[in-house]
Amino acid sequence: MREVRLLFSKTDRCKYISHLDINRCMSRALTRAHIPLWYTEGFNPHPYMSFSLPLPLGVESMCESLEIRITGEITNDEIKNKLNAVLPDGIKILDVYDDFRSCSEIAFSDYVFKYEFKNNEDAAQKIKQILDKDEIIALKKSKKGRRKILKEINIKPLIDKYSVSVREDNVVINARLAAGQRSNLSPELFSQTLLNLAGLEFEWKNIARLSLLDANYNKFR
Numbered sequence: 001m002r003e004v005r006l007l008f009s010k011t012d013r014c015k016y017i018s019h020l021d022i023n024r025c026m027s028r029a030l031t032r033a034h035i036p037l038w039y040t041e042g043f044n045p046h047p048y049m050s051f052s053l054p055l056p057l058g059v060e061s062m063c064e065s066l067e068i069r070i071t072g073e074i075t076n077d078e079i080k081n082k083l084n085a086v087l088p089d090g091i092k093i094l095d096v097y098d099d100f101r102s103c104s105e106i107a108f109s110d111y112v113f114k115y116e117f118k119n120n121e122d123a124a125q126k127i128k129q130i131l132d133k134d135e136i137i138a139l140k141k142s143k144k145g146r147r148k149i150l151k152e153i154n155i156k157p158l159i160d161k162y163s164v165s166v167r168e169d170n171v172v173i174n175a176r177l178a179a180g181q182r183s184n185l186s187p188e189l190f191s192q193t194l195l196n197l198a199g200l201e202f203e204w205k206n207i208a209r210l211s212l213l214d215a216n217y218n219k220f221r
């Protein structure tokens with residue numbers, strides 16, 4: 001038995017597949033591709049599968065990863081090719097490799113946010129003014145006992161760096177956000193907070209995760 005990590009992209013309509021459904025999708029693809037998986041022992045055996053960092057619904061990604069355990073003689077290239085032959089459009093295996101790092105080392109995630117507003121120049125200026133503030137207060141859903149509440153948090157310390165520009169009729173925000181087990185800022189909470197504080201309504205938007213990084217800004221693999 002050996003453990004490998006699958007690096008894959010999730011784009012286009014597949015960004016609307018939930019994390020639970022992407023788990024089912026990958027499980028079925030592994031079965032259809034006849035990948036010799038290692039199964040847990042016990043009353044209800046199931047294949048070992050572990051995702052590095054779940055992706056929010058509606059967000060594209062070029063750096064999703066899944067760990068599996070395999071048995072038998074099969075190369076990493078064979079795993080990649082067999083899976084790509086059965087996966088739906090929008091999900092593509094980019095790489096398969098053995099030597100990988102612990103998910104606990106993930107510290108940041110790079111995102112690109114693209115919006116279209118009625119006045120992009122004005123919107124970009126308002127968004128940058130919000131990001132330049134020393135404090136950015138967001139309303140985060142939380143629980144108090146059995147009740148759901150909205151809790152105020154300052155997300156500014158969770159934003160490592162950012163840039164705002166207008167490109168090809170879009171307002172583009174590149175942002176490095178805290179991610180992983182220690183601290184995490186959802187790209188949707190980041191996006192919605194900026195739009196709410198700036199008083200903006202978009203006509204079109206797209207969010208994509210570009211890469212995962214460790215605390216030293218090295219690419220996580």
